[in-house]
Amino acid sequence: MTDQREAVIVRWPGQAPSSEDGLAGLLAAYHLRTEAEKGAAVVDVDGLPERYRAEISDPRAAFVGDVVLVALSGGAAVGCVVVTAPVGRRSEIKRLWTDPNFRGRGIASGLLRAALAHAAESGVSSVRLSVWEWRAGAIALYERFGFVVTESWDGRDQLVCMECVG
Template sequence: MNGRPLSVECPPPGSLHAVPGLAALLTGYHLCTEAEKGVPVADASGLPDRYRLETEAPDRAFADAVVLVARDGGAAVGCVVVTGPAGGAAEIKRLWTDPAARGRGVASALLGAAFERAGRMGARTVRLSVWRWRTGAVALYERLGFSAVPSWDDRADLVCMERPAQGHRPAASSIAAEG
């Protein structure tokens, strides 16, 4: 990072297509995921339709969700999507940190902002699913209070986790939440 505080922004609805760096972050997430699942593709054009839609038309793909973008200075270094709440639970999806920015608190900052946003949306719990082989992500989620729960998804190798929406409060100096 460049020494400036990391900021987490919440772009206004309808503006996601114009957020610098967001499409690249979402593309990176999906290309990595497809490769880890054993079906690598060369670029976004080879992604399954529903994932390609997220990279090409995020306003449409995430019309009913909140997208948070982490910035180090002006550079987008991470993103996360918060959906819901449905049945009292918000869901976290597409948490991704640019590989060059990993190990610097970007994911924790995004998750802290996501927990706050979920609480403001009226969620009592936050849930997510993560591939079993993403052991670093599973460990991070466990450190932040997530516990494994019975799966709501029938895909093999997917771990479903939940935690209370409130409770994680990152240092105020490390996050400037907007929106």
């Protein structure tokens, strides 16, 4: 059984040449699951909105200037998170996702810890994120890391905005 001690978090692009394909797969799973949870299930990536297809088809271009952290287990990508480039000493965390087969092993916590450490090292004073209100487990994780619900900067219904001030 793989646990958090066996998952290695790497900065992408970087140390793991196979992580690009794995990252695309993680992003695809994230977006397909999210669309299904919103009640707009699509059969495959081709049914996703263009902005999501762009992330999946070319993550390097989609996240240029951002930092992508990938959790690897046995060389396979099992989790990811994006930390946006700082704007005015603030970054945003996006696309935190763990392969469902690897959940409950501390991978999301490890990714979040690494993302916050990266933000602090970059001189960021606050990190924000948005999460769908039905993702109670994710909200609880963020709260354990010091995130609090804040006024929304996004008009989408059922989206919870959170911020962690360092």
